[in-house]
Amino acid sequence: MQKTLRIVSLLLLTSLVLAACGGSDPTTSTTGGDSPPAVETVIVEVTSSAPAVVAPAGYGVTLETVKARGNLICGVNSQVPGFGYVDADGKFSGFDVDYCRALAAAIFGDETKVEFRPVTAAERFTALQSGEIDVLSRNTTWSLVRDTELGTNFVHTTFYDGQGMMVPTESGITSLQDLAGGTICVQTGTTTELNLADVMASLGISYTPAVFEDADSTFAAYAEERCDAVTTDKSGLVSRRTVLADPAAHVILDVTMSKEPLGPLVRHGDDQWFDIAQWTVFALFAGEEFDITSANVDSVKASATAPEIMRLLGIEGDMGLKLGLDNNWAYNIIKLVGNYEEVYNRNLGPDTPTYIPRGLNSLYTDGGLLYAPPVR
Amino acid sequence: MQESAKQKATIPFWRDERILNILGQVVFIIGFFLIASLIYQNMKAGLAKQGITLSYGFLQGISGFDISETLRPYSRTSSYWQAYQVGLLNTLTVSIVGVIASTIFGVILGVARLSTNFLINRLAAFYLELIRNLSLLVFLIFWYLGVFLKLPKVREAVIWPGSIYLTNRGVGIPWGLPAESYPTFRLILIVGFILALGVFFLLRSYSRRTGRAPLTILWTFLTFTIVALAGWFVMPEKPLLFDAPVIEGLNMTGGKVLSPEFMALTSGLVLYTSAFIGEVVRSGILSVSKGQVEAARALGLNGFQTLQLIVFPQALRVIIPPLTSQYLNLIKNSSLAIAVGYPDVFYISNTIQNQSGRAVEMISMVMLTYLMFSLVTSVFMNWYNQRIKLVER
Numbered sequence: 001m002q003k004t005l006r007i008v009s010l011l012l013l014t015s016l017v018l019a020a021c022g023g024s025d026p027t028t029s030t031t032g033g034d035s036p037p038a039v040e041t042v043i044v045e046v047t048s049s050a051p052a053v054v055a056p057a058g059y060g061v062t063l064e065t066v067k068a069r070g071n072l073i074c075g076v077n078s079q080v081p082g083f084g085y086v087d088a089d090g091k092f093s094g095f096d097v098d099y100c101r102a103l104a105a106a107i108f109g110d111e112t113k114v115e116f117r118p119v120t121a122a123e124r125f126t127a128l129q130s131g132e133i134d135v136l137s138r139n140t141t142w143s144l145v146r147d148t149e150l151g152t153n154f155v156h157t158t159f160y161d162g163q164g165m166m167v168p169t170e171s172g173i174t175s176l177q178d179l180a181g182g183t184i185c186v187q188t189g190t191t192t193e194l195n196l197a198d199v200m201a202s203l204g205i206s207y208t209p210a211v212f213e214d215a216d217s218t219f220a221a222y223a224e225e226r227c228d229a230v231t232t233d234k235s236g237l238v239s240r241r242t243v244l245a246d247p248a249a250h251v252i253l254d255v256t257m258s259k260e261p262l263g264p265l266v267r268h269g270d271d272q273w274f275d276i277a278q279w280t281v282f283a284l285f286a287g288e289e290f291d292i293t294s295a296n297v298d299s300v301k302a303s304a305t306a307p308e309i310m311r312l313l314g315i316e317g318d319m320g321l322k323l324g325l326d327n328n329w330a331y332n333i334i335k336l337v338g339n340y341e342e343v344y345n346r347n348l349g350p351d352t353p354t355y356i357p358r359g360l361n362s363l364y365t366d367g368g369l370l371y372a373p374p375v376r
Numbered sequence: 377m378q379e380s381a382k383q384k385a386t387i388p389f390w391r392d393e394r395i396l397n398i399l400g401q402v403v404f405i406i407g408f409f410l411i412a413s414l415i416y417q418n419m420k421a422g423l424a425k426q427g428i429t430l431s432y433g434f435l436q437g438i439s440g441f442d443i444s445e446t447l448r449p450y451s452r453t454s455s456y457w458q459a460y461q462v463g464l465l466n467t468l469t470v471s472i473v474g475v476i477a478s479t480i481f482g483v484i485l486g487v488a489r490l491s492t493n494f495l496i497n498r499l500a501a502f503y504l505e506l507i508r509n510l511s512l513l514v515f516l517i518f519w520y521l522g523v524f525l526k527l528p529k530v531r532e533a534v535i536w537p538g539s540i541y542l543t544n545r546g547v548g549i550p551w552g553l554p555a556e557s558y559p560t561f562r563l564i565l566i567v568g569f570i571l572a573l574g575v576f577f578l579l580r581s582y583s584r585r586t587g588r589a590p591l592t593i594l595w596t597f598l599t600f601t602i603v604a605l606a607g608w609f610v611m612p613e614k615p616l617l618f619d620a621p622v623i624e625g626l627n628m629t630g631g632k633v634l635s636p637e638f639m640a641l642t643s644g645l646v647l648y649t650s651a652f653i654g655e656v657v658r659s660g661i662l663s664v665s666k667g668q669v670e671a672a673r674a675l676g677l678n679g680f681q682t683l684q685l686i687v688f689p690q691a692l693r694v695i696i697p698p699l700t701s702q703y704l705n706l707i708k709n710s711s712l713a714i715a716v717g718y719p720d721v722f723y724i725s726n727t728i729q730n731q732s733g734r735a736v737e738m739i740s741m742v743m744l745t746y747l748m749f750s751l752v753t754s755v756f757m758n759w760y761n762q763r764i765k766l767v768e769r
Binding site for chain 2: 221
């Protein structure tokens, strides 16, 4: 009895192994058969190598996956008020979080169909590479290495920022030179960490870094005066200052240590998804440019005569279809989430504790850098 | 005879147990490698789809970040590989300090736990139960945020006798700065060490030959100290300049400043692991039968001698295997350094992984590193265990 059992299981195992052998190399087994399938494979190869007509592998996969799943998975920050933060009700809020909502609105016509997944600075790229998240919107700085070697593509800058330095007011520190010999708290896995090393080396200032895993522990250590100063993007400093015990006791130095263009990013290999992510940003810009807000979008849509507005809102042409979306995509973004100005003011405007003057983040007509390409 | 041979020949191979056993193992190994290669191919295909290739060449690239604690020369222009080595050395430091300190502390705890003194016994028991039932991560964060960062600011430093500065920037201790004549002094120390070893072996063989018990450890230690002191005073200038920490500007300078991260990690690991080692030691001591102690007492040995000569040598056989696994735990637990910001090998590799985007490479390197550490430790401990094992005849 035992013997037969063993033989049966052995046979099962061998057949499994054989099946695995066969399965692992399907092309040889098809070409190894009779000739017609072989001819077919040749034809397929020819069509796939034809340029321009057929999309490369991976094109459109993300949108399909997202639609099949029924929601968007967005990697966000959960520790920076104003950008990505879990509020008192346990809901995600913030500038970067609203971008995810806009993207969900463009795809589903429903800004709530998004699952926020908090990721740390160190794990964010791996999460995006491995497909755990569809898009990363987590105050991430655009840089060459990240655009190439990390296998990600920056969509567009949504927030122009620069690195700053925060010190306790009573320390009397006013410049980077005053920090010589001091300790500076910084978060690991950020461009901030690299900029700090660059700037201090070029100024010839010696310092000791105290490096932490996430924003919470970085600022906790700063609050305990483990370090003389803390550095990150200025927006991050403004936002984190609001959650320190006594925000008034800390001052952000008047130095900008680097350029920090922040924006969402997607994986390499799916250009359609890249386009959707990018034009979601442009729709936000364009909304502000044409003064279309969530409040007036319906009346604008009803009375629009300008061709550009009509194309944006899907009355004329099939811009949305070209992106693989509904023709109402931009209408949905503005209706459900708002235009860039609304998103900005909701999270970083004068009425919020995390107020940051718009500065470079104004429309190009107001002296800023926001500029949407034509929707045509 | 002939019949059985005939029968043997007629057994088909699929019913021959010996062949089946071998075949089963062969099939298992083939299956194992197939699955392993399937997983590997899957990973490669997945990475290729994203345009990422596996290669360790990036380790030569410039790291670009600074590290707070470095035991070897390092700057932002050093390579990733050098950054990794910095992390390796830091992990080694914590592991070595941790293993030594937790052994000493653990043995004391284990003995105290068995003490007949009610107070000592109860205190040790309370301590062991408390520490063993905490989560190590929580414990480490307590030591970091709750103890070392709560020390006074640099300007209000608490100064202990012996120039020990306690601040929330770290603990400053006096440290020897090697002077010009240091190499000569080091030579003298080495000579002293060799002499002390000679004395040790001489006395031990004497004790084995005669059955007397000279104070081997004491004499060994004395020899070394005498040679070292003689060297110190004979040298024309002092080979080591004692440098006490002073507060200067924003930070402490001089001496040796042990960062709060290092202190929190080491003290957390040591106190945590020593509680487990204490229990291991206690169980080891209890495994020695009571008759042995009674016999030792009957022979007129005092309490310490009983422990040193009778109980410990026998208890060690029971202690070593679980002790090894506690050492391994300590080494592996040191990767929790990431929670308190101490730049150990796992932390640095995390940073490298993030700056270079090489997740698979870095994780594989870290896994290999911890595997090596653990294997070396267990090889050593197994060798030691083999040596002290009860010789059975």
